[in-house]
Amino acid sequence: MSKINLIIPAAGTSNRFQSIIPKQFHVLNGKTILEHTLSAFKDIQLEDCLIAVNKNTEEKVHDILEKISFSARTVRGGDTRAESVREAFYEAKESDITLIHDAARMCLTRPLIERVIEAAWRYDAVIPAIPVTDTIKKVQKDRVIKTLTRDDLVAVQTPQAFKTASLRRAYENYYDKSITDEASLIENAGNAVHIIKGESDNIKVTYPLDLEYVRNYIKKNNNNN
Template sequence: MNRAAIIVAGGRGARMGSPIPKQYLEIGGKPVLMWTLEVFYQLDPSIKLVLVIPEVDFSFWQELCQQFGFTVPHEVVAGGMSRFQSVKNGLNSISWKDGLVAIHDGVRPFVSPEVISLGYDKAAEYGSAIAVTPLKDSIRKLTDENKSFYQERQYFRLVQTPQTFDLKMIKQAFDVTELHHFTDDATVFEHQGRQVYLIAGNYENIKITTPEDMEYAQFLLHRRKGD
């Protein structure tokens, strides 16, 4: 079955406090985004990689690829004004009628190959596969009256990417007007009345957003080299 991965990297890095968007910052000697693309390519070189970035970044990304000798095959697609529109543009660039597609945040370079592979396997079986992890901390629910209430954490999960889908189903799901509660691809899929299937993610699969995340990313790379 055809397999694709849409890597979405449209952030401008406001919380990082850097003039360079976070996806282009270096960790371990190369930009974050290159690490992310390599995980999918090293798992299976036949996976069609679609990189969605702002169109204004095209030339900058090309310069980075030349500078770092980055040769992983991928197609570059222009992002939209929102994540929803960016993913939709990525989906529209895939001409296949049937297949599987993993949608992944470009600033999650530490997703494990096992999670990616499991996502494709379960999406082929159930139509979707959403990577999640259990909560480690206690949680409380806030109210508009400035009160809070204890919640049973075993009933909640932290949502990661990749979120993997049957291609035909997810294209159909994105063929709608964008709504405010579309916080990720799973919520778009659910809007069609479908149930999402959850799979175990990996705790190292952090979304690099702040300077502290960059420090932890360096630690993860150092530990990986040690292993």
């Protein structure tokens, strides 16, 4: 049987969120953002799930896992997201596919997860993405130096999926702790990254204003159910 691992980096302190509580532990509709995120994976058959934490949040994550009866292990994360994912990757059990998903990206759906996994059997790396709708400009200090063509740009989401063997080779030969996602690592290794259609609701909670969006998302889903 094919084996799928899930890694969720949740060790960050959420500086941009402007709260003493990291965003993944902010409560919405009686559940933390991390609970909402994990719930999306509850019916996905996983070989192993690793959640990267820091020493101040490890106990809270264990409490959440017990509360929602979700099978996962914790691992101490590093100073950056990239380091946290790498620590979890090497701690995880052997697998065929490795999924990596942001702890604060709680509005994903099971169909998206399944489409990412399905594509991962055919490609070394798969990322969901949506078209960029804003005009994007390249700047230097306070000057615009170039307007980029939107037709060539996408906004990347998670979960991202990788053939585990390919990701391991990339870690061994091309790792850079400054990378912002593991797809960049695969790019550094010279391998292709395949894009599938993401979901517009699948936002990452980054700023306090994002909370209103996800509250409306929860309300909409509750009304539909």
